[in-house]
Amino acid sequence: MSASKESEYYEPEVETMPREKLEKLQLERLKWQVHRCYHGSGFYRERFDKIGLKPDDIESLDDIMKIPPVTKKELREEQTKHRPFGRYTITPQKGWREMHPSTGTTGVPVNTLWTHNDKEIITRWTARTLWTLGVRPGDVIQNGFSYGLWVAGLAVHYAGQSLDCFVLPIGATMTERQLEYFQYFGSTVFLSTPSYALYLAERMRQRGISPDQIPLRIGGFGGEGGMEVTSTREKIEKGLGIEAFDYYGLAELGPACAAECQAKAGLHFIEDHSLVEAVNKDTGQKCAPGELGVLVLTHLTREATPLLRYWTNDYVRLDYDKCACGRTHLRAAGGILGRADDMIIYKGENFYPVQVEKVVRSFKELGDEYKIRLTKHEKVGSDIVTVVAEYIDETANTEELKNKVKKALREELAVTPEVELVKFGTLERTEFKAKRIEDLRGIS
Numbered sequence: 001m002s003a004s005k006e007s008e009y010y011e012p013e014v015e016t017m018p019r020e021k022l023e024k025l026q027l028e029r030l031k032w033q034v035h036r037c038y039h040g041s042g043f044y045r046e047r048f049d050k051i052g053l054k055p056d057d058i059e060s061l062d063d064i065m066k067i068p069p070v071t072k073k074e075l076r077e078e079q080t081k082h083r084p085f086g087r088y089t090i091t092p093q094k095g096w097r098e099m100h101p102s103t104g105t106t107g108v109p110v111n112t113l114w115t116h117n118d119k120e121i122i123t124r125w126t127a128r129t130l131w132t133l134g135v136r137p138g139d140v141i142q143n144g145f146s147y148g149l150w151v152a153g154l155a156v157h158y159a160g161q162s163l164d165c166f167v168l169p170i171g172a173t174m175t176e177r178q179l180e181y182f183q184y185f186g187s188t189v190f191l192s193t194p195s196y197a198l199y200l201a202e203r204m205r206q207r208g209i210s211p212d213q214i215p216l217r218i219g220g221f222g223g224e225g226g227m228e229v230t231s232t233r234e235k236i237e238k239g240l241g242i243e244a245f246d247y248y249g250l251a252e253l254g255p256a257c258a259a260e261c262q263a264k265a266g267l268h269f270i271e272d273h274s275l276v277e278a279v280n281k282d283t284g285q286k287c288a289p290g291e292l293g294v295l296v297l298t299h300l301t302r303e304a305t306p307l308l309r310y311w312t313n314d315y316v317r318l319d320y321d322k323c324a325c326g327r328t329h330l331r332a333a334g335g336i337l338g339r340a341d342d343m344i345i346y347k348g349e350n351f352y353p354v355q356v357e358k359v360v361r362s363f364k365e366l367g368d369e370y371k372i373r374l375t376k377h378e379k380v381g382s383d384i385v386t387v388v389a390e391y392i393d394e395t396a397n398t399e400e401l402k403n404k405v406k407k408a409l410r411e412e413l414a415v416t417p418e419v420e421l422v423k424f425g426t427l428e429r430t431e432f433k434a435k436r437i438e439d440l441r442g443i444s
Helices: 019-040 042-050 061-066 072-081 116-133 151-162 175-184 194-207 230-240 353-360 399-413
Strands: 096-101 111-115 140-143 166-168 189-192 218-221 243-250 254-260 267-269 274-279 292-299 310-319 344-346 349-351 366-376 383-391 418-423 437-439
Touching: 019 042, 019 061, 019 292, 061 274, 096 116, 096 151, 111 116, 116 151, 116 218, 116 243, 116 254, 140 151, 140 175, 151 166, 151 254, 175 194, 189 194, 194 218, 194 230, 194 366, 218 230, 230 243, 230 353, 243 267, 274 310, 344 383, 349 399, 353 366, 353 383, 353 399, 383 399, 399 418
Parallel strands: 140 166, 140 189, 189 218, 218 243, 366 437, 383 418
Antiparallel strands: 096 111, 243 254, 254 267, 274 292, 292 310, 344 349, 366 383
16 A cells, blocks of 8 residues: 555545646557557457558557447457457466456356456556545445456455455345444445445335444445436435445446545546547547547556457546546546436437436435336337336325426426336345346337
């Protein structure tokens, strides 16, 4: 550990580096990575040769736009054709130290490899993200991210230890024991998905455990979008008695590659290790600062399975201005704003589950859980979208409340879905990532 406990930054020189100097470092690392990918990977060499691109054609950061983005589907196909890890694996097997699959609610996982150096670099940058959240030496970290093959739990575990913290490796399981650990082991930091944090807060209320009875002070919540939705953050903070921060990562790129600082002004990315872009979904062109686009990430320092321009499917608005906290690394303002593959098209309008979450959790009469059910009209064949939410008690189950929710949804989505209110406890709770969309259109 290199920083003093009182320091705002874990690596001050890097985190506050002038952008001109930071971009110079990025370009040096990008050129290095592009050359090794072209010369060491049949997968990348084929992609470059197909469009007549050579490594030396990458002379500036903007030149990265010449490289075609790579999708998870393409990585899956590559690993299926060239088992087990695909030809974008550059490091020989003797250098492999760990394997981690991607996560998600659908699809076949993509396997990612780490060398010893990858592990060290990822541990260090994850420690930086924890520090950004407010973790300090001596904290007791209750790690509610999954362990096993899912990489977030393990990366945070390594990083927490490197910060001289006491790590409780409970993972995303054993809900009642989580509450016991809050009470008996002095946990000061909790990490999990936002859905699980809300569920634990619900269980605390049901068991009569007050937030004042546990020593938790901060939490980092990722694995799902929506953490920066005001109503979600407020419910977690009130329910657990903490300061709640957004946390972002993905197994293919880095399990914790962006974190919110004390200013709560968006997710700071680790730009000395990743090149970050927002790209227009339809044109493929780079978005202007603040413009909505798909997050595209490039490894600058990864050894084993580097990715050039990975299409994450996550929507962001990038802010390049220096943050109030003093950090110069760019931010995703408002966090992850939705996923392209979660987009719902209804009556000519597009919307995302995170927008429905914003509405549902703004009503004190409703619980935290919700589901978006997609069905077909039996006679007409048109789509029907129904938002299912839970009322807290029977007195709230009224047409008046239903109409208020419909009106709020209309204002947020520019379209009015159906609303169904069900008894509290009806919808499934989750210890992992919540699956919000229930698509029944193909079921007769």
